[in-house]
Amino acid sequence: MYVKICGLSEPEHVAVAVEAGADAIGFVMTRSPRQVTPERAAELAALVPGHVLTVGVFRGEDPETVRAAALVSGVRAVQLHGKHPHEDFTALKDLGRRLVRAVDAAADLRCGAYDEDLLLVDAPHAGSGRPWDWAAVRGRPSGHWMLAGGLDPSNVTEAIAAADPWGVDVSSGVETSPGAKDSALIAAFLTAVRSER
Numbered sequence: 547m548y549v550k551i552c553g554l555s556e557p558e559h560v561a562v563a564v565e566a567g568a569d570a571i572g573f574v575m576t577r578s579p580r581q582v583t584p585e586r587a588a589e590l591a592a593l594v595p596g597h598v599l600t601v602g603v604f605r606g607e608d609p610e611t612v613r614a615a616a617l618v619s620g621v622r623a624v625q626l627h628g629k630h631p632h633e634d635f636t637a638l639k640d641l642g643r644r645l646v647r648a649v650d651a652a653a654d655l656r657c658g659a660y661d662e663d664l665l666l667v668d669a670p671h672a673g674s675g676r677p678w679d680w681a682a683v684r685g686r687p688s689g690h691w692m693l694a695g696g697l698d699p700s701n702v703t704e705a706i707a708a709a710d711p712w713g714v715d716v717s718s719g720v721e722t723s724p725g726a727k728d729s730a731l732i733a734a735f736l737t738a739v740r741s742e743r
């Protein structure tokens with residue numbers, strides 16, 4: 547099970563996520579309680595070993611804004627939320643970063659339909675921490691797809707059983723309040739997922 551821990555803004559939480567075995571770490575570079583500048587994301591990304599994917603998270607920005615932030619921060623993947631047309635993904639193909647298409651369950655759930663490398667199926671309001679009907683997408687997405695939206699250490703095994711994803715992604719569920727990550731919750735989330743295997 548692939549695990550992404552998202553919305554990190556402090557070095558200590560990056561270190562905990564890496565130590566606990568995260569496969570990917572996300573830095574939110576769009577309006578959010580978790581927002582970091584591309585420069586701050588670069589400082590944090592520099593702490594991440596090469597086997598862990600660094601992901602820049604965006605919502606609704608145009609491809610040139612995403613490109614500029616990706617180049618400054620040095621993230622190795624970009625995750626686009628919002629109603630991006632196929633052309634936005636095509637425009638970012640030459641960036642040399644992995645592309646993550648983040649959608650809700652009403653979207654086209656074929657991974658690769660927009661030339662993306664990974665699909666993320668999330669709640670309608672990304673980053674809200676609200677659980678949704680994960681079972682409703684079971685068997686619908688194809689390819690490499692991550693489940694997100696309201697996951698936390700206490701419900702992630704239930705969510706995996708319900709939706710059968712290739713990976714999981716969490717932000718609010720490893721926080722004590724919006725934007726305040728908690729080391730023990732990050733470690734507990736990874737322990738819960740790894741014990742599920």
Ligand SMILES: O=C(O)c1ccccc1N[C@@H]1O[C@H](COP(=O)(O)O)[C@@H](O)[C@H]1O
Nearest residue numbers: 552578672673675694695696716717718
């Ligand atoms: O985390 C945010 O604030 C955010 C803002 C804008 C777009 C995406 C955002 N986060 C993504 O939401 C899910 C996690 O949601 P949850 O908080 O665990 O319910 C994850 O994909 C984040 O990358």
